[in-house]
Amino acid sequence: MKIDFNxxxxxxxxxxxxxxxIHQSPDxxxxxxxxxxxxxxxxxxxxxxxxxxxxxxxxYAFMRTExxxxxxxxxxxxxxxxxxxxxxxxxxxxxGDKVDLCIDHHISNTGxxxxxxxxxxxxxxxxxxxxxxxxxxxxLTEEITRCIYTGIAxxxxxxxxxxxxxxxxxxxxELKRNCPVNFAKINRDMFDVKxxxxxxxxxxxxxxxxxxxxxxxxxICITSDILNExxxxxxxxxxxxxxxxxxxxxEVGVTIxxxxxxxxxxxxxxxxxxxxxxxxxxxGGGGHxxxxxxxxxxxxxxxxxKIVAAVAEGLKxx
Amino acid sequence: MKIDFNxxxxxxxxxxxxxxxIHQSPDxxxxxxxxxxxxxxxxxxxxxxxxxxxxxxxxYAFMRTExxxxxxxxxxxxxxxxxxxxxxxxxxxxxGDKVDLCIDHHISNTGxxxxxxxxxxxxxxxxxxxxxxxxxxxxLTEEITRCIYTGIAxxxxxxxxxxxxxxxxxxxxELKRNCPVNFAKINRDMFDVKxxxxxxxxxxxxxxxxxxxxxxxxxICITSDILNExxxxxxxxxxxxxxxxxxxxxEVGVTIxxxxxxxxxxxxxxxxxxxxxxxxxxxGGGGHxxxxxxxxxxxxxxxxxKIVAAVAEGLKxx
Numbered sequence: 190m191k192i193d194f195n196x197x198x199x200x201x202x203x204x205x206x207x208x209x210x211i212h213q214s215p216d217x218x219x220x221x222x223x224x225x226x227x228x229x230x231x232x233x234x235x236x237x238x239x240x241x242x243x244x245x246x247x248x249y250a251f252m253r254t255e256x257x258x259x260x261x262x263x264x265x266x267x268x269x270x271x272x273x274x275x276x277x278x279x280x281x282x283x284x285g286d287k288v289d290l291c292i293d294h295h296i297s298n299t300g301x302x303x304x305x306x307x308x309x310x311x312x313x314x315x316x317x318x319x320x321x322x323x324x325x326x327x328x329l330t331e332e333i334t335r336c337i338y339t340g341i342a343x344x345x346x347x348x349x350x351x352x353x354x355x356x357x358x359x360x361x362x363e364l365k366r367n368c369p370v371n372f373a374k375i376n377r378d379m380f381d382v383k384x385x386x387x388x389x390x391x392x393x394x395x396x397x398x399x400x401x402x403x404x405x406x407x408x409i410c411i412t413s414d415i416l417n418e419x420x421x422x423x424x425x426x427x428x429x430x431x432x433x434x435x436x437x438x439x440e441v442g443v444t445i446x447x448x449x450x451x452x453x454x455x456x457x458x459x460x461x462x463x464x465x466x467x468x469x470x471x472x473g474g475g476g477h478x479x480x481x482x483x484x485x486x487x488x489x490x491x492x493x494x495k496i497v498a499a500v501a502e503g504l505k506x507x
Numbered sequence: 508m509k510i511d512f513n514x515x516x517x518x519x520x521x522x523x524x525x526x527x528x529i530h531q532s533p534d535x536x537x538x539x540x541x542x543x544x545x546x547x548x549x550x551x552x553x554x555x556x557x558x559x560x561x562x563x564x565x566x567y568a569f570m571r572t573e574x575x576x577x578x579x580x581x582x583x584x585x586x587x588x589x590x591x592x593x594x595x596x597x598x599x600x601x602x603g604d605k606v607d608l609c610i611d612h613h614i615s616n617t618g619x620x621x622x623x624x625x626x627x628x629x630x631x632x633x634x635x636x637x638x639x640x641x642x643x644x645x646x647l648t649e650e651i652t653r654c655i656y657t658g659i660a661x662x663x664x665x666x667x668x669x670x671x672x673x674x675x676x677x678x679x680x681e682l683k684r685n686c687p688v689n690f691a692k693i694n695r696d697m698f699d700v701k702x703x704x705x706x707x708x709x710x711x712x713x714x715x716x717x718x719x720x721x722x723x724x725x726x727i728c729i730t731s732d733i734l735n736e737x738x739x740x741x742x743x744x745x746x747x748x749x750x751x752x753x754x755x756x757x758e759v760g761v762t763i764x765x766x767x768x769x770x771x772x773x774x775x776x777x778x779x780x781x782x783x784x785x786x787x788x789x790x791g792g793g794g795h796x797x798x799x800x801x802x803x804x805x806x807x808x809x810x811x812x813k814i815v816a817a818v819a820e821g822l823k824x825x
Contacts, residue, residue, distance in 0.1 A: 348666045348679075349698060351691040355683035358676040361666075365673035373669040377778065380667060384755045392710050434695075437702045460695065 190304055197306040198324040200290050201229065206236050208263035210288070212271045213242040213278035214427075217343030217379060219270035220249045222292065222314035225336040226269055227254060229318075229327050236261050242278025248378060252336050265289050270314035270340075272298045292317055312357040315340025319360050334368040339375055347380050351479070390421045394432060399493075406500045407433035408443040410489060430456035430480070440507075441465060441500050445492065448484070453492045456482045457500075468503040472496070508622055515624040516642040518608050519547065524554045526581035528606070530589045531560040531596035535661030535697060537588035538567045540610065540632035543654035544587055545572060547636075547645050554579050560596025566696060570654050583607050588632035588658075590616045610635055630675040633658025637678050652686040657693055665698050669797075708739045712750060717811075724818045725751035726761040728807060748774035748798070758825070759783060759818050763810065766802070771810045774800045775818075786821040790814070 192200075209226050211219035223239040230237040236258050245253060266288045271277060272295035274285035291302035294317055296309035308317050315337045322333065341361060345353040348361075365372065383391070394409040401408060409432060416422075426446065433442030440463050444456040455472070457465040458480050465481040472495060474483020485492045510518075527544050529537035541557040548555040554576050563571060584606045589595060590613035592603035609620035612635055614627035626635050633655045640651065659679060663671040666679075683690065701709070712727040719726060727750060734740075744764065751760030758781050762774040773790070775783040776798055783799045790813060792801020803810045 349691065349694040353690070355680040358680035358683065362673040362676035362680065365676065372671070373667065374779070376667040381749070381753055382755050382778075383753050388713055388754065392713050395706055395710050431699070435699055435701050436706065437700050461692070 191300070192304045192306050194306065194320055194324055196304070197290065197292065198321050200304065201226075201321065201325065202233065204230070204235065204265040204267075204289070206261050206264040207238075208266050208284070209237060209239045210266065210268045210271060210277055210280060210284060211239060211241050212276035215241050215243060215245050215249065217249060218313045218315055218340035220245055220252050221336040221338075221340030221343075222269045222318045224252045224254055225315065225318045225322070225333050225340075226267060226292070228330065228333050228336070229322060229325065231257070232327050233325075238263075240280065242280055249339070251375075251378075252332075252339060254332070267292065268302060269318070270294070274299070274301045292321075310354065310356075312352045312354055313340045313344035315344070316357055316360060329364065329367045331368055331370055334364050334370045335375065338364055338370065338372060339379065342376065343379055347376060384425065386419070386421045387425045390416075390419055390425055390429075391432065393419060394429065398433060398436070400436075401497050402501055402504060404436075404438055405440045405504060406443065406497065407436050407439045407441075408445065408493065408496070409433055410445040410447075410493070412447045412489070413449075430458055434458050434460050440504060441468070443496055443500070445489070445496075447489075451488065452484060452486050453489070454482065454484055455492075455496060456480075462507050463503050464506070465503065467506075468499050471499050471502065509618070510622045510624050512624065512638055512642055514622070515608065515610065516639050518622060519544075519639065519643065520551065522548070522553065522583040522585075522607070524579050524582040525556075526584050526602070527555060527557045528584065528586045528589060528595055528598060528602060529557060529559050530594035533559050533561060533563050533567065535567060536631045536633055536658035538563055538570050539654040539656075539658030539661075540587045540636045542570045542572055543633065543636045543640070543651050543658075544585060544610070546648065546651050546654070547640060547643065549575070550645050551643075556581075558598060560598055567657070569693075569696075570650075570657060572650070585610065586620060587636070588612070592617070592619045610639075628672065628674075630670045630672055631658045631662035633662070634675055634678060647682065647685045649686055649688055652682050652688045653693065656682055656688065656690060657697065660694065661697055665694060702743065704737075704739050705743045707737055708734075708743055708747075709750065711737060712747065716751060716754070718754075719815050720819055720822060722754075722756055723758045723822060724761065724815065725754050725757045725759075726763065726811065726814070727751055728763040728765075728811070730765045730807065731767075748776055752776045752778050758822060759786070761814055761818070763807070763814075765807075769806065770802060770804050771807070772800065772802055773810075773814060774798075780825050781818075781821050782824070783821065785824075786817050789817050789820065 209223045211223040227237045227239050266284050268288045268291045274281050288302040291305040293307045294311040294314050298307045311317050319337050341357050399408045430444045440460050442458045446454045459465045464478050466476050466478050469481035469483045472483040527541045529541040545555045545557050586606045586609045592599050606620040609623040611625045612629040612632050616625045629635050637655050659675050717726045748762045758778050760776045764772045766772050777783045782796050784794050784796050787799035787801045790801040
């Protein structure tokens with residue numbers, strides 16, 4: 190059942206001993222919104238834990254929190270920034286049908302929870318949590334400020350993407366007026382700093398970038414061989430799909446990642462008006478207008494040919 | 508003489524036939540603030556021209572404006588985002604001592620103009636111009652919105668740097684509430700899109716990056732040989748100084764650009780607390796705490812040694 194902000198705030202006020210589930214492959218927004226919810230509940234004198242199927246990556250560790258109280262059995266299950274129970278990973282079986290309250294911003298939220306507060310206009314789950322903080326009149330501590338800021342900043346690509354609304358700039362202005370946090374340091378760590386391995390792989394994929402369709406389509410192919418050769422882990426590949434779009438004049442950027450011998454995961458991004466959701470749908474996949482994907486089988490050459498043909502069709506419709 | 512916002516607004520109301528000078532090597536902020544000032548004056552029924560010593564780069568051309576009226580002799584000279592008359596380039600001789608009104612945000616403004624409105628707290632000259640727009644009650648057209656947004660976004664590294672204040676988020680929120688401009692497209696063009704030449708040189712400099720002082724100092728050396736070899740123009744090098752700082756764990760990033768046979772231009776950037784202004788001062792240069800520079804003479808090896816020794820001293824003080 191869909192609920193509004195006031196009801197969600199009331200539910201948080203009344204809950205006890207909560208587990209806050211966030212999605213697998215945790216990012217800045219689920220970590221930030223989950224941890225902010227933890228601080229809200231802690232402020233209200235409740236026990237809570239942030240629970241994730243995967244370990245929180247080191248880069249988000251600055252949001253990690255020392256739990257004051259001992260372990261406990263949850264009486265209430267919250268999911269934050271989780272659009273689908275599939276994203277609970279190993280916790281799907283245990284908690285998938287037991288989520289009492291879901292707080293999210295994905296329009297694709299499947300409505301799996303008993304009560305769902307979903308705001309598709311919000312740039313980030315952290316934006317939704319911020320509105321709850323205002324309703325609940327929780328003080329904006331440094332910890333909460335860091336969490337909310339990080340979620341909004343990472344989900345908007347540091348205020349770069351189309352989902353960066355006036356409201357999210359207003360929230361950040363309020364955060365900055367209220368609490369002296371080193372926001373520039375967070376930005377640097379989230380957006381600028383790269384491991385040597387990451388720099389190496391970015392350089393390598395730029396080296397092997399291929400150009401098709403009058404250079405309107407760029408493509409990078411990350412095969413298992415390349416990864417092995419570089420000694421780079423596949424976790425280093427997060428966010429790589431944006432690289433082919435960097436080139437001036439490109440309309441569609443394609444990233445091909447080898448899954449096994451004859452199967453490839455395709456990520457497609459659109460720079461402007463080409464609808465890559467349609468293109469990927471024609472290849473058996475789907476997604477958003479500007480970011481979509483599919484899974485293709487065959488040799489790498491066959492896969493590339495299928496993609497180029499589909500992108501050529503997509504370019505025609507623009 | 509320093510003046511306040513109200514006086515500057517009054518002066519704009521009373522001026523006629525204005526030339527708006529912006530600094531050489533024009534960037535998003537001087538182009539944006541100069542062009543926004545043009546639109547303000549045009550709205551008030553005045554003739555104006557934006558004048559720059561260098562051609563406006565293609566990437567900022569979307570702010571260029573068709574002048575409705577014929578050429579004219581200026582009766583009033585405005586400088587926007589120009590901290591020092593040296594930055595007027597070839598117009599320094601003609602207009603250097605004739606600037607009636609300077610609008611700026613650089614704390615280093617030399618006060619060369621008859622009247623100066625300088626706001627060191629403002630992230631960008633465009634932020635200063637925005638406050639004038641509010642006082643003058645000028646409508647926020649698409650053109651003005653694009654100009655103000657671009658200046659603030661580019662001078663803050665898309666809201667990433669320390670100069671990104673609460674006020675600049677508030678202004679952007681107001682811009683977004685007022686006028687439907689494709690902000691994401693501006694961001695993409697300003698921050699994501701790179702020419703093939705730029706991608707090539709970025710790859711090359713990452714390849715030759717050197718690590719010193721327990722990897723706390725990274726260095727890239729762009730010699731004339733490398734540039735010739737790549738066929739890359741030195742205009743492609745803008746913003747390159749940030750690259751050595753991308754590496755995880757680095758405190759000081761150094762970019763060395765060869766000027767001629769035995770002289771090298773050094774740009775130094777600090778990731779966190781090291782004061783590179785002090786380090787560059789010890790090498791005969793200067794700048795800001797986090798971004799400074801100097802000019803060194805000698806062989807490349809001698810230059811590198813001097814730099815590493817100075818950075819080692821700088822690291823000690825932290």
